[in-house]
Amino acid sequence: MKNPLIKRVPRELIRDWHKYLVIIIFMVLMIGVISGMYVGHDSMLAQINAGVEELVLEDGSFEITRKASDKMLEDIAAGEKADVRSFFIEKGIKEADKEVAAAVDEKLREEVNAAIEEAVRTQCDAYGISDEKTIREQIDQAIEAGFEDALKEAKGSEEYRKAVDEAYEEAHEEVVRAVDEKWDEISKRYDLDSEVFSPAAVKIYEHFYRNEAEDFDNDGKQDATVRIFKTDSQIDKAVFFEGGAPVADDEIAIDRMHAQNAGVGMGDRITVAGKSFKIAGLLSYVNYLTLHEKNTDLMFDAFGFDVAMLTPSAFDRLDSRIHYNYAYKYCTAPEGKTEQADLADSFLKALITQTLVYENELEDYLPGYLSQARNFAPSDIEGDSTTTSILCYILIGVIAFIFGITISNTIEKEASVIGTLRASGYTKAELIRHFMSMPLIVTILGAVIGNILGYTLFKTVALDLYYQSYSLPPCHIVWSKTALIKTTVIPFILMLVINLTVIVSKMQISPLRFLRHDLAKNKRTKARRLPAWSFLGRFRLRILFQNMPNYLVLIFGVVFIELMLCFAFGLPDSLEHYGENAGDMVFAEYQYMLMGSTDEDGETIDTAVEGAERFSAKSLMYEKNTSSMRMGMGSGGDESVTVYGIEDNSAYVRLGNDVDENAVYASSAFIKKFDLAVGDVIKLHEEYENKSYEFKIAGQTDYDGGIAVFMKNEDFNKVFEKEADEFSGYFSHEEITDIEESDIATVITSEDITKVTNQLIHSLGGAINVFKYVLIVLAAALIYLLAKIIIERNEHSISMVKILGFENKEIASLYILPTAIVVVIFSVLSFFAGYALMLLVFKIFVLQMDGYFAFYMSRQSMVLSVVYLLIGYALVSLIDLIRIRKIPLDVALKNVE
C-alpha cells in the first residue's frame, strides 16, 4: 500500500497554488535561463568544433607576394627546411663567375692591346717614325692583324691561368662570406639553425582573396572593406543562414552579422569594387567567427569589415590585387597547445626557407591557434555562464529556506497530527520523507519545465546573444550534461540538503511533545521583559520576537533581492562607466605596436614625434587557481598578462627604483583581480613553451585597462633574452605619421577601448534592460513569498484577535508594521550586504574571462535599488492587507485544544 500521506502533496499544491506558482515560476525562470545558456553554449561549441572537420578549417595560412609554383607548394608541403645557404652560395657563385669571366676577359683584352701597342711603338722608334698619327695607324693595323693570336697566346700562358683562378677563388670567397653574413642574421632572427626541428608536413590549399571596397547603401561612398573568396574554395568553407553560394556572376554571399549591422538582406543589392551585386546568401565562414580584419586588431569590426564569396569568374573580373593566400592542414594533427606551437614554429621555418629558395616573399603567416577571427568567439563563449549559475544557486538556496521555513511552520501547525502519527507508529523517516516530498517535487517540476524551456525558448535567447555579437554558424541543439548537472542535480541537492537539515532538526522532538505542541528547543523560563511601551507597541514587539526565524529568512531574502537589484542596475552602469573612462584605460593617447624594432632594411624604426617613447611588450600567462571559485574556477584557461618594458623616467608609466630583473610593478587591475599585494611573488609562464618566470611585485601602477606588469626596458631585454636595443613599439601623445604603415602591427587609442564597450553594449542590446525588469519582478515576487510566510504563521493569532474584536486596520498595524520596519531597516542594510556580495560575484564573473572589468554602480542606481525594493514591499503589503481581511474567524475556533 502506498503511503496515503502522499495524497496531501497535490492538494497542498492546489490549496496554496499562488505561492507554489510563484516559486515554480522563479525556479523555471532561473533554471530555464541557466539551462538555455548551457544548451546554447554547448550546442554552439559543438557546432564550432564540428565545423573544424565539416567545413575543413585550416590549421593556418600564409600569404606570399607571387603565386607559388606547383614545385614550391610541393616543397613547402613536405615541411622540410630548404638549404638556403647552399642555394644562395650556388646562386652567388654563378653570378660571381659570370662577373669574374667578363672582368678577366676585359682585363686581358686591355693588356693584349697594351702589349701590341707597346711593341709597335718600340719598332717605330727604331725606324725613327715620330709622327703620332702614323704610329696610331701602325698600332691599329697590328691589333687588327695580331690581336686574336696574341689573345690566344696570352690565354694559354701559365700566368694568365693562375690569375684567373685567383680571381674566381676570391670572388667565391666573397660570395660565401656575404651569404654567411646574411644567413647568420636571418637564421638568428627566425632561429633557423635550431636543432629542435621536426618537419611539419601539410596539405596546402589555394585560398586567394581580394580586399575590395564595399558600399552597402549604394551611395557611392565606401562603407566597409570586404574580403572576397571564391565559391570553389576547398578549405575554410562557409555555412549559409539564408540562400546559398552565388551562382551568377552578379551574385554575392556576405557575412550574416555584417549584413545585419549594415541593414541589408537577401535580394538586396550592394556595390563591391564599383560593381553591383545581388545578395544571394548570408553566410558564416568557419575561419571568420568574428570579423577581425587584421589579426592584430584589438577588436573585431562587424560594421567596417566583411567577408564574402563570389563565383570564380566574378572574382577574376575584379581589379584589385590578388592576395596569394594559402591555407594548410597538418598531415598529422598536433595535440595540445605546446605541440601546436612547436609544429607551427617548424612549419614557419620550412616556409621561410622555401620561400627564399623559390625567390618569393612571405607576406603573412598565421597559425590557426593564434587567429583572433577563429578563436575569439569560442574562447569568449567558453568563459560564460558561471556567474548566472552562482546566482541560480543562491536563489535556489533562498527558495530552499523558504520551503524550510514553510515546512517548519506546517510542522508546528500540525504538531498534534504529527504526534498522533508518530504515536501510531509512523517512523521519523516516513514523516521526513513526506515533508521533503513537496520541495523536491517542486524542484523537479521547476527543473523539468525549466529545462524544457531551456532547450526551446531560452536556448534561442542565449544563441541570439551570441549571434548578436559574432559571425557564428547556425547550430543544432545538443544534449548538455553541464545543463543537467547545474540546473537539476545541484538545485535538487541544495533543496534536499537545506530542507533535510531543517526537517530533521524539527523532527527530533518526541511524539509526546508534538502532541503537547511543545516544540520550542530553547525553553525560556521567563517571558522577555519589554519596555513600558503602549500595549500595541509591546504586542508588536512580541510578534517581532515570535517571528524571529521568519524575519531571519526575510532578511536573507532581502539581501538576495538587493543582490539581484545591484546586478540589474550595476551591469549597465558598469558598461557605461567603462566607456566613459576609456581614456584612463590607456597609457598614452596612442600606443603603437610595431612589427619589429627594425624595418625591412634592418634600420631601427624611429620617429621624430616629440614625446614618443619606446616600450617593449610580451604576453605571458598567469595560472588561475581552478580549484578555487574566487581564484578562477571554471574559467577554462590561464590569464594572459602583458609584460611591459618601460624606459627610464618614462612620461607614460611611473616606476619606482625598486624594479629590477626580478621585481616588477603590477597594474591595479592585476592586483585587484587576483587579490595580490605588494611583496607577493607571481609566476608567469610562456603559453606555448615550457618556460616560466618569477617576479616579486614591488609596486602598483594605477592602470585598470588590463592585466599587466611593468619593468625597465633593459631588464625586460635581459630577462627575455632580447637585443639590448630591441623594443616593441611607441607610446605617444600625438599621432605618429613618420613610421611606415607596413611596420605598424596595430595602434591602440582610447577610441578602441570605447569600441570594445560599444560592441559589448550592442551585443547585449536590450537584453540588459529586459534582465533588469525581470529581476525587479522576481524581487517583488520573493518579498511576496517571504511576507506570506509571516502572515500564514500568524493566521491563528490573527483569527483570534479578530474574535476578540480587533479591527482589520489594527490587526494590520500589528502584523504588517513589524514586517515593514524590518524590511525598511534591512533593505538599507541589505543594500550594503547585497552590494558587497555583488562585488564578490562580479569578481568571480571577471575571473572567468580575460582582462579586468570593474563593477560600478552610480549613486542614483544605489538609491533606486532600495526604492524599488520598498515599492515592491508596499505592493506586497497591500496584498497582505487583503489577506488579513480574508482570514476567517473560525480558524481560531476550529483548532482550539
Place this chain on the structure above:
Amino acid sequence: MNKVFLEIRDLKKSFGTGEAKQDVLRGMSFTVDEGEFCVLLGPSGSGKSTLLNIIGGIDTPDSGYISIKGDKLEDMNEKQLTAYRRRHLGYVFQMYNLIPNLNVKENIEVGAYLSEKPLDVEEVITTLGLQDHKYKYPNQLSGGQQQRVSIGRAVVKNPDILMCDEPTGALDYKTSKEILALIEDCNKKFGSTIIMVTHNEAIKDMADHVIKLRDGVVRHNDRNEKKLTAEELEW
C-alpha cells in the same frame, strides 16, 4: 485463565526538578489481560494520561517497567518503540488530530498503511457509519464524525491494543455514547485490548477492568462482574 497482555510494575514518573518537582506516577502496578476493555479512571492530575503515554511508548518512566506480551518497553530503543507502536497500538485522542487535507477514507488509510494485517478500509468506514462522508474533509465533519474517523484510523490497523485518551472529552452526551458504542464494538468484533483514559465515572460500567487512579497511585483495581453496554450508560 486469561492471558496477561500488559504488565505494569512500580511505575514512577515525575516532572520538574527541585521545589517544582511533581510526582505524577508514584509506584503504580497492575496488569491488563488480552482482549480486556480497561478503563483508567481518575480526576485531572491523577496521572492517567501520563500512564497512557508511557504504555504507548511515547513517554518513559523514571523507574519501574512495562511489559507487553513479555517484552519490556525499557529494553527498546527509539526505533524498536516506533516498531512496537506500529505493530501493536492504535491511538484515539480527545482532539481527533486528523490530517486536514486528507479526506475521511484517506485518513483511515493512514492507519491501514502502517499495518501488516489491516482491516478492510471500506468495511471499517461502514462499521463507523461514515459511508456518506468518506470523501469529506475533516473540516466538513462534526466533532462526533471526526472522532469516528479517528477511531477508524486506529482500528483499521487491527491493533492488539487500542489506546483512547478521553475520546469523548470534546463531545456531547449523545455523540459520546455513539463513540463509546463503537469502541465497544471494536473490542468485541476485533478482539482488541482497549485501554481508555477518562474522567467520566459512568464509563467504568461498560469496562471489564476498572483502575481508579489518584495522586499517581492505583486506588482501586476492580474487574466488573457485570458490565453495561454503551447504550445503557447514563451520566
